[in-house]
Amino acid sequence: xxxxxxxxxxxxxxxKTTLCDLLLQNYPEIxxxxxxxxxxxxxxxxxxxxYHFLSVETFKKMIAEGxxxxxxxxxxxxxxxxxxxxxxxxxxxxCMLLDIDVAGAEQVRNFVADLPDDDPMKxxxxxxxxxxxxxxxxxxxxxxxxxxxxxxxxxxxxxxEKEMDRANEYMxxxxxxxxxxxxxxxxxxxxxxxxxx
Numbered sequence: 001x002x003x004x005x006x007x008x009x010x011x012x013x014x015x016k017t018t019l020c021d022l023l024l025q026n027y028p029e030i031x032x033x034x035x036x037x038x039x040x041x042x043x044x045x046x047x048x049x050x051y052h053f054l055s056v057e058t059f060k061k062m063i064a065e066g067x068x069x070x071x072x073x074x075x076x077x078x079x080x081x082x083x084x085x086x087x088x089x090x091x092x093x094x095c096m097l098l099d100i101d102v103a104g105a106e107q108v109r110n111f112v113a114d115l116p117d118d119d120p121m122k123x124x125x126x127x128x129x130x131x132x133x134x135x136x137x138x139x140x141x142x143x144x145x146x147x148x149x150x151x152x153x154x155x156x157x158x159x160x161e162k163e164m165d166r167a168n169e170y171m172x173x174x175x176x177x178x179x180x181x182x183x184x185x186x187x188x189x190x191x192x193x194x195x196x197x
Contacts, residue, residue: 002194003124004095005086005112006030009105010130011160013142015176019130020099022183023190030095033085036062039077052082070100070107081108090120095194102129102166109169126193128186129170133177135161 006023010016023030036052038059047053054062059078063071071080081098089096098108105127115122132138138160142153167173172189176182 003090003093003120004126004190004194005090005098005121005124006095006190007098007100007105007108007125007127008130009100009102009127009163009170010176011132011138011163012156013138013145013160014130014132015179015182016099016130018179019174019176019183019186020097023097023186026187027095027190029093030097031089033081033096033098035079035081035100036068037077037079054078069111070104072103086121090124095124102163102169106169124193126172126189127170128172128174128189129167130182131164131167131173131175132160133175135164
């Protein structure tokens with residue numbers, strides 16, 4: 001498999017995490033990008049495994065140095081993806097998987113578009129949006145999770161609607177109506193792209 005830079009986005013509840021986990025289990029050559037954040041670690045979270053936990057001062061310094069592919073301030077905490085680990089993985093002939101929201105994906109897409117055509121990040125770039133079958137089904141999934149209040153669920157559905165409106169910005173879309181079928185579609189996209197480059 002040739003080195004791919006895979007960006008995946010989806011609304012909360014569309015099954016993105018499950019699909020990404022399946023990719024990592026089935027493709028040993030795919031590495032998962034560990035984001036940076038300024039928020040405090042939660043119980044059982046490990047630095048360098050779940051996130052790279054940074055101080056606000058360090059994060060801002062790294063922004064100024066242009067070390068991020070994408071970054072954002074979310075609920076008073078910074079989150080971002082470093083460029084260097086992506087290049088390291090691609091140079092080693094491995095693939096990098098990035099699981100980010102639509103705003104982050106847009107930043108990455110713009111960064112990649114400005115790269116020279118022979119840049120490994122540009123050659124292997126592919127972005128995929130995971131759609132739920134419908135907003136009604138998404139609402140049902142979020143309610144069955146039993147982890148959020150009704151107000152949080154309603155906010156997630158409103159956000160999902162906005163995110164789904166931007167699905168056409170992606171090279172590919174996969175509808176997760178059935179996990180097995182959606183995973184097969186995802187693999188087909190990745191396998192074809194890996195052979196084309």
